[in-house]
Amino acid sequence: MIAESPSLARGPWPLAPVENSMATLPAMVTRVAKETADTFTLTLEAGSGRRLPPFSPGQFSMLYVFGIGELPISISGDPHDAEHLVYTVRSVGLATNALVTRQCGDAVGVRGPFGTSWPLAEIRGKDILIVAGGIGLAPLRPAIYHLARHRADYGRIVILYGARSPQDLLYRKALAEWGRLSDAQVLSTVDYGGTSWRGHVGVVTTLFRFVRLWPSNAAALICGPEIMMRYVVRELEHRGLDGADIYLSMERNMKCAVGFCGHCQCGPYFVCKDGPVFSYAQVKGLLDKYEL
Amino acid sequence: MDTAKLVEALTQHPFLEGLDQQAAEKLASMAEPVEFEKDEIIFREGDEYSAFFLLLSGVVALEVTSAGRILRLQTLSAGEELGWSSLLSSNRKYFQARCLEPVQTLAFDGGDLRKACEEDCHFGYALMSRVLRVVARRLQVTRLQLTDSYSYPGAKEG
Numbered sequence: 001m002i003a004e005s006p007s008l009a010r011g012p013w014p015l016a017p018v019e020n021s022m023a024t025l026p027a028m029v030t031r032v033a034k035e036t037a038d039t040f041t042l043t044l045e046a047g048s049g050r051r052l053p054p055f056s057p058g059q060f061s062m063l064y065v066f067g068i069g070e071l072p073i074s075i076s077g078d079p080h081d082a083e084h085l086v087y088t089v090r091s092v093g094l095a096t097n098a099l100v101t102r103q104c105g106d107a108v109g110v111r112g113p114f115g116t117s118w119p120l121a122e123i124r125g126k127d128i129l130i131v132a133g134g135i136g137l138a139p140l141r142p143a144i145y146h147l148a149r150h151r152a153d154y155g156r157i158v159i160l161y162g163a164r165s166p167q168d169l170l171y172r173k174a175l176a177e178w179g180r181l182s183d184a185q186v187l188s189t190v191d192y193g194g195t196s197w198r199g200h201v202g203v204v205t206t207l208f209r210f211v212r213l214w215p216s217n218a219a220a221l222i223c224g225p226e227i228m229m230r231y232v233v234r235e236l237e238h239r240g241l242d243g244a245d246i247y248l249s250m251e252r253n254m255k256c257a258v259g260f261c262g263h264c265q266c267g268p269y270f271v272c273k274d275g276p277v278f279s280y281a282q283v284k285g286l287l288d289k290y291e292l
Numbered sequence: 293m294d295t296a297k298l299v300e301a302l303t304q305h306p307f308l309e310g311l312d313q314q315a316a317e318k319l320a321s322m323a324e325p326v327e328f329e330k331d332e333i334i335f336r337e338g339d340e341y342s343a344f345f346l347l348l349s350g351v352v353a354l355e356v357t358s359a360g361r362i363l364r365l366q367t368l369s370a371g372e373e374l375g376w377s378s379l380l381s382s383n384r385k386y387f388q389a390r391c392l393e394p395v396q397t398l399a400f401d402g403g404d405l406r407k408a409c410e411e412d413c414h415f416g417y418a419l420m421s422r423v424l425r426v427v428a429r430r431l432q433v434t435r436l437q438l439t440d441s442y443s444y445p446g447a448k449e450g
Binding site for chain 1: 366436
């Protein structure tokens with residue numbers, strides 16, 4: 001049995017609302033690791049004997065770069081590490097660039113954690129298929145840490161990861177380690193490769209042909225660009241996986257993180273509060289809409 | 293490889309799933325087992341090359357070269373097909389095919405296949421509908437590749 005931490009035992013939705021959700025806690029950057037040319041992993045701790053709030057895999061925080069702005073960033077660290085919160089951030093604009101250029105010792109504001117989590121308690125006993133694209137591996141990493149720590153509670157683990165190029169692959173060392181877990185299969189692919197890349201080339205859906213799935217006892221956790229997720233869902237449905245066993249992490253323009261401002265509305269849902277993790281059964285019909 | 297083994301290898305290949313025995317035997321009569329070494333170039337861009345391959349093992353990369361740089365666009369492995377354009381009248385290759393591992397194939401001459409299709413329309417329909425499935429699948433993944441979705445600014449920041 002899983003030694004359940006309070007946050008994991010609650011299941012995917014809804015999680016209890018975080019206390020003082022509008023209060024920003026100061027945290028200190030203790031490590032900045034460069035993952036790729038534009039993507040960095042920041043480790044934060046509270047300092048002064050304080051603790052940062054616990055989280056469930058799949059949740060996100062609002063990170064405040066003082067004087068610049070606040071950003072929704074998925075937590076990418078180990079949920080069993082009570083001392084640190086870890087975030088993998090891609091620099092794509094002013095605020096994210098300010099965040100990834102923080103130095104050790106700099107302060108960052110943290111609100112949260114917010115949102116729903118991957119349903120790790122509900123999918124115990126099943127084969128787990130994880131499909132990630134690009135930086136979408138970051139919100140899945142806490143779930144993979146959990147699966148690895150509680151390996152006996154789950155069936156076969158398959159991780160399919162796609163990135164733009166070999167230089168854009170995240171967590172390469174961890175990918176290799178996960179591939180050495182018992183009854184685990186890790187496959188990476190890139191959209192474009194050079195001659196030094198000896199792995200697969202092609203979109204992530206081309207990896208499905210190497211995977212054997214028993215759809216009646218499997219669950220899929222997916223995170224990546226929505227175009228990719230749509231095609232992945234099609235492949236899974238084609239292989240007989242039920243929509244209720246497919247979970248996706250959605251992204252919208254989250255601002256308040258508590259369902260007040262409406263910036264992240266997606267059909268009947270506020271992604272910050274009702275998501276970011278949804279079952280496909282919930283969001284079917286919303287993924288391919290140009291505007292809602 | 294004798295005819296019985298060829299037919300067995302053919303019928304186990306996903307390309308020929310559902311093909312009737314008569315058509316499988318006709319294909320087997322045209323098949324030749326061909327193996328390639330690791331790093332061997334099967335054909336280069338611009339080559340006139342008429343073979344169509346069913347891959348039995350190993351990995352082949354499709355590449356384009358530009359200004360001394362090689363870009364790897366797709367990898368193909370056991371259960372997939374290489375050189376479908378050989379079934380069309382032009383055999384000029386638009387990509388380079390390089391073996392990333394030792395590769396075992398069943399090879400067919402594109403001209404022989406086209407001739408067999410013209411002589412036996414039942415066989416021709418069965419073969420070409422399978423080729424069309426390959427082309428449609430390649431087109432679909434290429435379109436998805438073209439979206440370059442991982443670099444889109446709206447893709448997850450973290």
